[in-house]
Amino acid sequence: MTSNSEGLIIDGVVSYIDRDNIDTDQIIPTEYLKSIKKFGYEDYLFDGWRYKDDGKLGVKKEDRHINQDFILNNKPYSESKILLVRDNFGCGSSREHAVWALRDFGIKAVIASSFGDIFYNNCFKNSVLPVKLKKNEIEELFGLVKKDIVELSLDLQQRTIYIDDKHKLNFKVDDHLIDRIIYGLDDVDVSLKEKEKILNFEKNRMSSKPWIYANE
Amino acid sequence: MKTLYDKLWEEHHVTQLDSGESLLYIDRHYLHEVTSPQAFEGLAKKHLKPWRLGANIATPDHNVPTTRGNDFNSNQIKDEISKIQVVELDKNCNTFGIKQFDIKSSKQGIVHVIGPELGYTLPGMTIVCGDSHTSTHGALGCLAMGIGTSEVEHVLATQCLKVSKLKNMLVRFEGTPVENVSSKDIVLYFIGLIGTAGGTGYAIEFSGSYIKDISVESRMTICNMAIEAGAKVGLIAPDKTTINYVKEKSFLDKKTFEKAENYWLNLKTDDGAKFDNEVVIDVSKIKPQVTWGTSPEMVVNYDDEIPTVFSANDDNKRSIELARNYMGIQNESKLSDLTFDKVFIGSCTNSRIEDLRQAAKVVKGKTIADNIIEAIVVPGSGMVKEQAEIEGLDEVFKEAGFIWRDPGCSMCLGMNPDQLKPYERCASTSNRNFEGRQGYLGRTHLMSPLMAAYIAINGTVGEPS
């Protein structure tokens, strides 16, 4: 277990996309799921919006037709670690590539009023923090970011977003999920500590529900 | 008093971890080429082997070309990058000893189509796959859900899934629909009603007189799209219909089957069990449904007006405007004002034999409309294809001008050669109309196989007959 003290605070400029239901196909189009690697997805994040042409795996960013109007193509947003969106972010597919693209781009936290279930889960396995806020709080943040460049500071342990000296918002996340981001725990290692219990369970199941194991 | 979901949960509950999450034992694990390579890599790095080999069944589906004919092998895939993924699955299945219905197999197909039809999906099982449409298998009374690649690795290594319990939602479909309204229309209507986030955090049990009346295949279409309503899990209690379906596909011996059957028929929600949310829908009022926008919830009766920014409240205005723009809907007020370019009948939602029979009935003896550049039928599996050919459905389609393909995900998503070109408008029986889903800048309208067949013949939306 390695403690990652940097992981306790996420801060910097907030980039934003003012849309509901941003689905996994928009976060990363299916073409890029052909990669068998776990890293290197940064250039394909929001591909359909970031570029004005149809991308192919392996084609370099420099050779693409960049959409200068898209927020993540412009400084300081292109270096943002925090992304603000609206409702139901990450709905759709179970592909972890969607989180990998955000992670590889450098996004460490996504703030939304709700998330797709599987996507939400996948985030914690890749040290991306999904933050759920109420709709009116999201509205408030959009009000701010649309006026000016906004820097936020997210304190994972306090579950707090600091907007300025006077102003903060609280959010809820289960402890064990936050721990996973802070400590980068490996699920397989943790679960294999229960090996005996799994073996016992399986033995009982084999005798009570033999059809599950037929043909093995 | 417990719900079916509660019972399946308890039945598979191994232990609770310090984190508060539970380890749930997994009976069946399906794999395909897209979400598994990184999981196998992780397993190898940890020097682990699959916990229980026999639990795993693999098949390539997303990347496979659908014009491959016989004797085609993975190395013949033209797209170099698609090929790597399919070859990688071959390699991983060989290395680890996992059973695969590979690209050459007559039983290859979309993973959610082959599982049930080959008898690997059985009532009462927990089933996972690195694919959100795993909810399909819930139609047979399974606790089935999509998982990410890290979880694929976890299931391979531990035979368990680390999860927290979902809330319970009951959706009762009551009544009898009018003719030519299929389970696809019913589920699209439902998604339009509760929205794509309406089921988030829930396991949805579908019940009611309508569900009792329909086939397992129709039920699969409904559970398949539970994820489009935001729910990871959709399920339907096993009944006689389920048992008959399973019996036909089963490789179990008679004695084991009978023992199982008794158990399966008792798998149901107790009378009086509490749900966190309940929805009742009278299906007799539902008309054929067609999506107009870029989210499955953007759906209307086939003959209704397409929503405009003027008709919307402030919350929806932005989404409607973006969707109309993307879909190229300007002054058209109804779906029947739009002309279509392509027709796709296939995907894990609607590529089973029942779907093909319905579509074939509509096209029989007719010819596809002039404006339709291409109409393709992609059976969900080798078995479906074979059955359809025995029944002569392939000929019906071909005579009408359709192209008859080999099994795969095909135009459901742009990973293989079957894709829309920019701005092409497609009548599709698949499940997602997201931007770019069927190809860069492509425009997808979701609907039933009946409506897709109707559009192939008539060029636009109308009343299927």
Ligand code: SF4
């Ligand atoms: S048919 Fe479409 S939705 Fe189904 S598994 Fe294939 S890509 Fe996914």
